[in-house]
Amino acid sequence: MNTASIISIKNMTKRFPVGKGEFTALENINLEFGEGEFAGLVGPSGSGKTTLLNIIGSLDSPTEGTATVMGKNIAQLSHKESALLRNLHIGFIFQSYNLLPVYTVFENVEFALLLQNHTASERRKAVMDALEWVGLTDKVKSKPAMLSGGEGQRVAIARAMVKRPKILLADEPSANLDAKNSHQILKTMKQLNKELKTTFIFSTHDEKVMQYLDRTISLADGKVVKDELTVAANAG
Amino acid sequence: MLAFKLAFKNLIGAGLKTWLNVLVLSLSFVIIIFYNSMMDGWDQQAQTDTIAWEIGQGQLWEKDYDPYDPYTLIDAHAPISPEMKSQVESDALVPVLITQASVYPQGRMQNILLKGIPSDQQLLDLPTSALGTDGDETKAIIGKRMAEATKLKEGDKVLLRWRDKNGTFDAREITIANVFDNNVPSIDNGQVWLPLSTLQDMTGMQDEATLLVTGSNYVPVNNENWTFKGHEFLLADLKTIIQSKKGSAAIMYILLLGIALLAIFDTQVFSIFRRQKEIGTYIALGMTRSQVVKLFTIEGGAHSILAAVVGAIYGIPLFIYLKNVGIPIPAASQNAGVPMASEIIPVYGISLILSTILLVVIAATIVSYLPARKIARMNPTEALKGKIQ
Ligand SMILES: Nc1ncnc2c1ncn2[C@@H]1O[C@H](COP(=O)(O)OP(=O)(O)OP(=O)(O)O)[C@@H](O)[C@H]1O
Ligand SMILES: [Mg+2]
Numbered sequence: 001m002n003t004a005s006i007i008s009i010k011n012m013t014k015r016f017p018v019g020k021g022e023f024t025a026l027e028n029i030n031l032e033f034g035e036g037e038f039a040g041l042v043g044p045s046g047s048g049k050t051t052l053l054n055i056i057g058s059l060d061s062p063t064e065g066t067a068t069v070m071g072k073n074i075a076q077l078s079h080k081e082s083a084l085l086r087n088l089h090i091g092f093i094f095q096s097y098n099l100l101p102v103y104t105v106f107e108n109v110e111f112a113l114l115l116q117n118h119t120a121s122e123r124r125k126a127v128m129d130a131l132e133w134v135g136l137t138d139k140v141k142s143k144p145a146m147l148s149g150g151e152g153q154r155v156a157i158a159r160a161m162v163k164r165p166k167i168l169l170a171d172e173p174s175a176n177l178d179a180k181n182s183h184q185i186l187k188t189m190k191q192l193n194k195e196l197k198t199t200f201i202f203s204t205h206d207e208k209v210m211q212y213l214d215r216t217i218s219l220a221d222g223k224v225v226k227d228e229l230t231v232a233a234n235a236g
Numbered sequence: 237m238l239a240f241k242l243a244f245k246n247l248i249g250a251g252l253k254t255w256l257n258v259l260v261l262s263l264s265f266v267i268i269i270f271y272n273s274m275m276d277g278w279d280q281q282a283q284t285d286t287i288a289w290e291i292g293q294g295q296l297w298e299k300d301y302d303p304y305d306p307y308t309l310i311d312a313h314a315p316i317s318p319e320m321k322s323q324v325e326s327d328a329l330v331p332v333l334i335t336q337a338s339v340y341p342q343g344r345m346q347n348i349l350l351k352g353i354p355s356d357q358q359l360l361d362l363p364t365s366a367l368g369t370d371g372d373e374t375k376a377i378i379g380k381r382m383a384e385a386t387k388l389k390e391g392d393k394v395l396l397r398w399r400d401k402n403g404t405f406d407a408r409e410i411t412i413a414n415v416f417d418n419n420v421p422s423i424d425n426g427q428v429w430l431p432l433s434t435l436q437d438m439t440g441m442q443d444e445a446t447l448l449v450t451g452s453n454y455v456p457v458n459n460e461n462w463t464f465k466g467h468e469f470l471l472a473d474l475k476t477i478i479q480s481k482k483g484s485a486a487i488m489y490i491l492l493l494g495i496a497l498l499a500i501f502d503t504q505v506f507s508i509f510r511r512q513k514e515i516g517t518y519i520a521l522g523m524t525r526s527q528v529v530k531l532f533t534i535e536g537g538a539h540s541i542l543a544a545v546v547g548a549i550y551g552i553p554l555f556i557y558l559k560n561v562g563i564p565i566p567a568a569s570q571n572a573g574v575p576m577a578s579e580i581i582p583v584y585g586i587s588l589i590l591s592t593i594l595l596v597v598i599a600a601t602i603v604s605y606l607p608a609r610k611i612a613r614m615n616p617t618e619a620l621k622g623k624i625q
Pocket of ligand 1: 016017018023024025043044045046047048049050051052203
């Protein structure tokens with residue numbers, strides 16, 4: 001990596017209290033991510049992928065060691081500071097999209113911008129740009145319930161990307177999609193990654209997703225077992 | 237501002253459940269306002285009627301007079317001073333002489349208060365002109381409640397028995413010259429009105445009275461026999477009764493409001509449980525927990541704003557209609573001893589309406605806030621999984 005490190009994880013362990021004891025979900029993780037990476041966490045179910053993404057996204061914090069994101073030590077952030085970090089710099093895409101059902105596509109995408117200080121016309125332009133990236137400008141007024149799975153996930157991508165975050169975290173983004181939609185969405189993300197220099201980190205079981213990764217990090221039982229640069233298919 | 241916009245969107249988006257809550261809440265709005273406006277209307281009508289029929293601008297009481305103790309009546313009379321007499325001429329004072337007596341409708345004795353009042357007085361709404369002294373019959377007027385209780389009608393004759401000046405019984409027949417409709421039981425129940433001069437003759441209390449009703453042109457007199465009783469004193473009982481009725485009605489709408497608030501509370505608890513993923517998403521998108529708590533609190537509290545709007549939609553026409561036609565009062569309640577018309581014109585106080593709205597908005601916001609506080613303790617990763625119990 002010749003680019004600046006924006007995520008730095010050092011000797012990080014995450015344990016969850018389970019009954020009277022503890023369960024170690026992540027153990028002694030050391031990882032660095034630079035600007036513009038397109039990386040994936042792969043591994044069997046229960047290997048700790050989601051847990052790691054949650055910590056990078058400052059939704060959770062390490063039990064031991066440190067996770068530094070955009071220069072901020074996650075464990076030391078207040079609720080407010082971590083909310084600000086997410087709002088400004090981190091986009092999330094969820095397996096089940098998590099669109100807000102009572103809002104239109106436009107409003108769902110606009111949401112993140114409403115929390116920042118933008119004028120209505122700035123917001124409008126940014127939302128339309130984001131919907132353009134994912135090819136959904138014709139669904140502006142639709143409600144999430146009226147969208148297909150692929151469209152729903154594209155709205156989720158637009159919502160995560162509209163604020164042009166430094167980091168985009170996608171937890172099994174293709175799990176509910178068929179092959180055709182998966183490829184389309186990955187192509188879109190790869191393109192955004194190139195254009196906006198956003199660092200993408202996926203978690204996935206999906207072979208189709210793995211094909212697109214520039215870097216594949218394998219987890220097993222909460223440990224990094226392999227971290228390799230991969231030659232992505234469809235790289236162009 | 238954002239929170240308000242989002243809250244209303246979510247609320248409207250929730251559909252039927254929202255509108256059910258809103259409807260129940262709006263009912264409590266409308267009923268609180270309806271009931272209080274009726275009470276205020278009653279209060280006003282009762283005061284107006286009492287002033288017009290009984291107390292005028294206040295009364296001068298003979299110093300021994302105690303309306304709650306009829307035995308004081310024997311001594312509670314005093315001469316009308318010359319100074320007062322001139323005011324009687326100009327109708328600024330209307331003397332009333334009160335004594336105990338009995339009548340015998342259908343041969344059954346009934347104790348009554350016998351009241352003498354000048355037949356030419358104009359100050360009170362009592363139809364005293366019917367007492368006109370021409371002819372040798374002794375004319376009397378009675379109120380509708382008395383007429384009903386004694387089964388006496390206009391034109392009926394009835395035997396009257398009273399004690400004269402020397403304490404010996406005397407009796408004569410009187411003719412009911414008029415039965416008057418009125419809303420003031422305290423000039424009606426158990427009372428017979430005679431011409432003042434007749435009663436003075438009968439009792440030998442020439443030029444005497446028990447009390448004098450004052451008019452607006454009354455000039456205060458200083459006489460140790462008489463004490464002035466103003467509206468505040470004379471209307472105090474009425475106010476107490478109406479206040480206590482208001483109080484007991486409050487239980488009804490506290491109950492109704494309670495049900496509405498419980499429904500909102502329940503909706504909030506349910507919605508926070510059901511919308512965990514949404515809450516997690518808000519946090520992932522960069523809202524602080526307190527912003528999410530605020531959003532849900534406003535969302536619940538906004539029920540009350542919608543309820544005010546919905547309540548206004550059906551309440552305002554209803555209130556205007558009632559203002560025009562009055563609220564009919566069942567005959568039974570008119571005999572309850574408190575002045576009450578057969579129809580009450582409601583009085584809508586702006587402060588009543590505003591304070592009701594404020595009360596409901598605050599209450600709805602509080603019951604929405606209580607469950608929403610839970611969000612602040614939610615773990616966002618758990619919320620996103622939607623697994624919190
Ligand atoms: N809050 C928690 N309390 C207790 N254990 C937890 C908690 N969250 C995760 N775990 C455990 O930590 C381990 C890692 O979970 P994680 O969700 O990160 O796995 P994953 O790799 O994302 O799996 P999947 O592919 O099924 O999504 C699992 O064994 C899980 O049961
Ligand atoms: Mg997972």
